[in-house]
Amino acid sequence: MLLRRGHGATRRAHRLAPRRRSDPPARGRGLARVPLPRRDGARDRRDDGRALHGVLHRRLPRAGAARARQRGARDVTLTYKGAGVDVGRAEDALARVRERIRRTKRPEVIGDVGQFGGLFASPGGDTVLVATTDGVGTKLELARILDRHEVVGADLVHHCVNDALAMGAEPLFFLDYFATGRLEPAVFERVVGAMADACARCGIALLGGETAELPGMYADGAYDLAGFLVGAVARDKLLGPERVREGDTLIGIPSSGLHTNGFSLAREIVSRLAATTGTTVREVLAAPRQELEGLALGETLVATHRPYLREFRALRQAVEIHAIAHLTGGGWEGNLPRALPPGLGAAIDRPAWTVPALFTLLGDLGGIREEERFDTWNMGIGLVLAIAGRDA
Template sequence: MPPRKKTAQTPQSAQKGISYADAGVDIDAGDLAVQRILGHLKRTHTQRVLENEGGFAGLFRLDFNERLFKRNYRDPVLVAATDGVGTKVLLAIQMDKHDTIGQDLVAMSVNDMAVQGAEPLFFLDYMALNKVEPALIERVVSGVAEACRVCGAALLGGETAEMPDLYEPGHYDLAGFAVGVVELKRAVDPVRVNQGDVVLGLGSSGVHSNGYSLVRAILKRKRLKLDRPNHELRDLGVDDLLGHVLLEPTRLYAAPITRLLRGYKVKRPISAMAHITGGGLPGNLNRSLPKNLDAVLDRSCWDVPPVFTALKRWGGVDDEEMLRVFNMGIGYCLVVRPHFADAVAERLRKLGERVYRIGRITRGTGRVRIK
């Protein structure tokens, strides 16, 4: 496994005698950070990962037909995804809570890949920050590694970029890159969606990783404190620090979806799927529909987490905008053949998901209509 790389960008011109440390880049701290996170990476490695100490890139075996691997593929297709966590990192910085933001990072990519029916294979992360702080980096990467372990992906390595001229003291940003695999004939194809198919929704864990610019604008307008419980949330049944509620990590759907799909060796009960991110249900489920069909959803069919009720009240946000920005309690959707809907829902419940039958596919123009 290659060591996590560290890079830095500093002004082109420098007077003679100035060191890298004088320019704001601490090489020794970067080396220490690498050493502190190696153990976290190795916890995610399987026989597919080729150890490459001192290398410049990660190595991962693709000979899927060997008996070495649990899953064999006759016609494998690689699936790739990349994403970040947006301004949610600013709340993590404000709360000095960095152990869950890594799960958000992994989830945003592997959940997208699950929509194509793909099994996650490996993941790489990128962290850019003002100053290398080994303990901070370890806290973030430990969360990345644990999320990778849960969804069966190897954390092959990553990049740490120390850029004091670009980031404010204490600030950082994250990006993630995932690669998975799916059997060509098993790749989910939206053209399979038929009139009468059932839409199942999987419950979200909260705001996930989208809409935080609006969240932060609401917090600023109402002058809400992150480091204390909120009486309105308490009245809604949530007795926790507001910051902890807003930092609840994005749910990892990739593992249960992968296990669900493996359970159907021949039959294909799933017509399409959607990861509900920025754009909400109207802007994501529509991507899984053909142009001649609509998804008609019933808002009374699922539970909306209290955090959304509170954000709506605090910001005076109208219903349409809430649905367009946030997941509103549904983090993932499956379009399922009607006679398989109950069986699929039960399998997902056994895998730990909250499953709601939220709608049906009808004739239309490729839109999501929410009643």
């Protein structure tokens, strides 16, 4: 494994040849999802009738509802859990170590596990550092099949940038982790080069990273990525649910597609379609689709995860932003509640936007219920901002 040294520029990263190692890489921990307020008989009075005016006129399910539906819905053709991603299991795993993680807390740490980014007060000042980390998920496999390695390099940066924006932070620097069984220099150049280009476009320094060549750990041609980003924000400019008030308005900004989440379900849909039609996965991905205005399903699936830095900067100057939800893993039910305080619900005006054809096509091909679609994919909205009602 190679620990890269600091770079002086945001372009190509200078790395030495990686050293082989036999020990497996440590798995990263995702942030825990913040549950929605209870809306059953145990709710408190503050929950009655209080809501934000926003992008969906229906109550989102209460915490754990997605898992309960998955356990009880035997008639559903396919779910995210059925495709191999059990969000509940991930939550349970994190619960096992949550208290041990909390014991590492220093006085400078602000908040708890569950936010879009970790907060650390800068010693001797009013600046708060915001740290985010994420991966690209099984979109990596589609990038390999379709030879679109640049896409996932940019995706990694954009995902981390958006998580930092959700805390109100300006991104500063980025580090990456690239792991593979056998390093292919040409693929490596395309992936990390795309990371560098994405960093340059966002004004971020690609500060360093690690390259790991792990024989026997990955299939031929496979690799995994992780990104780490640090940003900064003045303490009085921090965004979060504690700023949200009754009467605030939700604004949704369109996504460019699935972004980097829900691909295990999408890939399972494609695999089943290939099996039932007697074709290959590659053929299903390459075939033009009338529903996508003649575009191939594969090309639409690997659209780059949209970065929202430009929109964030513009809106910050025009309106008072209170909180932001980056709609990633877990879809609407798993992310919008993370931007809401306890006891406050969100009313979503569902007809306010047209769900892009990609999500409708995938859902119809897989026989996916609408609730499952919203609990897995962003459904055409990548970022939701809670702004002061007077600015709506």
